[in-house]
Amino acid sequence: MYRAPFLNRKNPLVKRWRAAATLVISAATFTFAMNTPVEARGSGGPKAEAQQQTAKRAAAKKSKFNKRVVVPAGPLPATVMAALARAHVPLSSMSVVVERIGGNGVPLVAINANEPMMPASTMKLVTTYSGLSLLGPDYRWKTTAYADGEVDANGVLHGNLYIQGTGDPKLVPEELIDLVDQIRRNGITGIDGALVLDKRYFDTSTRDLPAFDADESAPYNVGPDPLLYAFKSLSFTLTPSPDGQVAIDVLPQLAQLQIDNELHVTRGACAGSLPAASPSVAQTTGGFVQASFIGDYPLRCGPRTINVAALDHSTFFAGGFLALWKQAGGTFNGTTREGPTPVSARLVGTHRSPVLSDIVRDINKFSNNVMARNLFLTIGAAMGKPPATTQKSSAAIQAFLHRSALPMTGLYLDNGSGLSREEHITAQSLADLLTAANSSPVAQVFIESLPIAGVDGTMRNRLTNAGAGGNAHIKTGTLRDVRAIAGYVGAENGESYVVVSFINDPRAEAARAAHDALLEWVYEGARRTASAE
Incomplete structure (x- = not known):
């Protein structure tokens, strides 16, 4: 059985890792900041009472289909209960599952474990584990260029240049320049025609969706697109x-x-x-x-x-591509528009994205919403037939989970990123997924993509002086009225645990300390006040 490579924070090598991780974090700060909703950062956000009531009704409807038997388990430790009391959050607003990896399947803690809850960004674990399993860690997206018309002796294309996208989540300038260079190496240095963007890989129903909140220019509100460029920000x-x-x-x-x-x-x-x-x-x-x-x-x-984030995807991509094109010495005298690539057009360049294992690391470490949404839609297109729709993607993931003996009762997928008031899952279902992932062929890639407490990603500033620091791979989730954690903890006694907890409450922000206390308790060996398992 695979054991997560947990770090011992007392080991001097951890200091080197943290120093190296600082460079990685610095490079990814923009990604993290732009994917954190304003409401998640505690600045309030607009009222959403109607949305919350809809979510509660949906949760109640789902709960009656939940037939899993609640297994008796130990209570929460006193440190967690005290943190909840300080935050004035009732136990009814919290769901928790703690299970020992390699145990007998009986959870040490199971509180409201089968109640569908809003998971915020911990829903990315469902999307990324499914993506790694279905597409493979070495999967790469393709962005291709085609030309029609003749190229004269000066390298000017008298015709159109077509760019066809398949949803590459990390098509940033240093990646797109590769496609520009390939087009130029194929003898094209000028375009005397149109730049045509072929975006048929995702259905039009996935575009121009309402923003999550009123701050439409916030980068975390950027929606998915087959030609997503630089996170459209x-x-x-x-x-x-x-x-x-x-x-x-x-x-x-x-x-x-x-x-x-x-x-x-x-x-x-x-x-x-x-x-x-x-x-x-x-x-x-x-x-x-x-x-x-x-x-x-x-x-x-x-x-x-x-x-x-203030422009539409096509305007943003066209502007970014042409900026790189002109910086490389290319000329352009035409217009830009969307349209299909004709079958008669010839291939003049193919850019392949970084491998999926690297993409998943960015998604989970820094909670990148739009990258998760592009991956979610890619699953639907790759497992079925383009164009992708949210329904195809949800069905493909649900079918995979069913084949994996993970019924995931209470699961509702909206966009796969957790930036939603409609997405729900139970703590027990997510714990079951984490247990299955730990013994899967993609275990190492998946677990290493999670933030390490006190070291990197969204956990870099948490538990820095605690025993769990450096010993817990934890995905976080944060929305207004929602705080969530899910992942793995390597305990002081050498055992490993799966931990999942959701807090859905107007005072959830103040209860983050309860989650930190829970992780520290698990690190200390999850000592129970009731009978041993």
């Missing part, structure tokens, strides 16, 4: 200088993007949210996109990075 870095100027850098570059910089450095204190750092982004005449920064910027505020 602009990252502006503002740097004030004593000479009164504020330098503005942007990633990725878009060919049609213009920056209107009317920021002025002031000598006052840095306080508040700094409204001047948030741009207004709008399309202007002539096909340009203008990002406007206006106002005072205190020098003491130092550099700030702002992430904004």
Whole structure:
């Protein structure tokens, strides 16, 4: 049986890992920040009473189909109960399952274990485990380029260039440049025709969906797309200088993007949210996109990075591709549009994504919502026939779980990322999945994709001075009124445990300490106050 490679935080090698992980975390900070909902960060968010009532009714409806027998188990430890009391969260708002790996299948703790709950981002575990099992850890997405028309002696294509996407979740500038280079190596240095985006791999019903909340420009609200580019988000870095100027850098570059910089450095204190750092982004005449920064910027505020998602996917991809194309010396004199690739077009380039095992690591370590949603739809297309729909993807995952003897009672999949008030699962179902994953062919890849407590990802700042730090692979979930943890803990006594817990309560944010206390208790060997298992 595979045992997760848990870290002993007292081992000096852990310090080296943490130092190396810091570099990885720095590179992924943008991904993590832009995939954390405003409401999840404790800033409130809009009221959603109607949505919550819908979710409660759905949960009640699902619960009557739950036929799993509740197994008697021990109570929660006093430290967890005390943390719940401090947060004023009743035990009825929490569901918990703790099971020893290699035990007799009887949970040490099973509290409200069969009640469907909102799991937030821990739902990504269902999507990523299913994706790894169905597609394989070495699966790669393809983004292909086709040309029709003739290429003259100067390398100008007198015809259209078609870009066909299949949902690559990590088509960032350093990846897309590979496709640009391949097109140029095939003799094309100019395009005297249209840039046509072929996005038929995902059904149109998966596009232009309502945002999760009112903050439509928030990167965590970016929806899936067959030609997802750089998470469809602009990252502006503002740097004030004593000479009164504020330098503005942007990633990725878009060919049609213009920056209107009317920021002025002031000598006052840095306080508040700094409204001047948030741009207004709008399309202007002539096909340009203008990002406007206006106002005072205190020098003491130092550099700030702002992430904004304000354009549609096709506009964003076309601008990103053409920026790279022109930077490489290419010319373009046409227009851009969406459309199918004709069968007569010839292949001029194929870019393959990083392997799925790397993609899953990004999804789980940094809780990337749009990458999870693209993977979710890819499962439906790959297991069936394109175009992908959410219904196809849900059916494919449910069928896989059924074949794996995982009935997953109470499971409802919406978009596969957990950024939803409709998605539900029981703690027992998710614990069963984690137990099955631990003994599966993809165990190592799957478990290593989870954040390590006190070391990296969304757990890097939790349990840093506790025994569980470095010894727990835990996926977190965070929404307004929801806190969740799910994963594996390597205990001090050498045993390994599966731990799943959801808190669905208006005071869930204040109850995070209860989850930390639970993980620490499990690390200490899950000593029970009742009879031993």
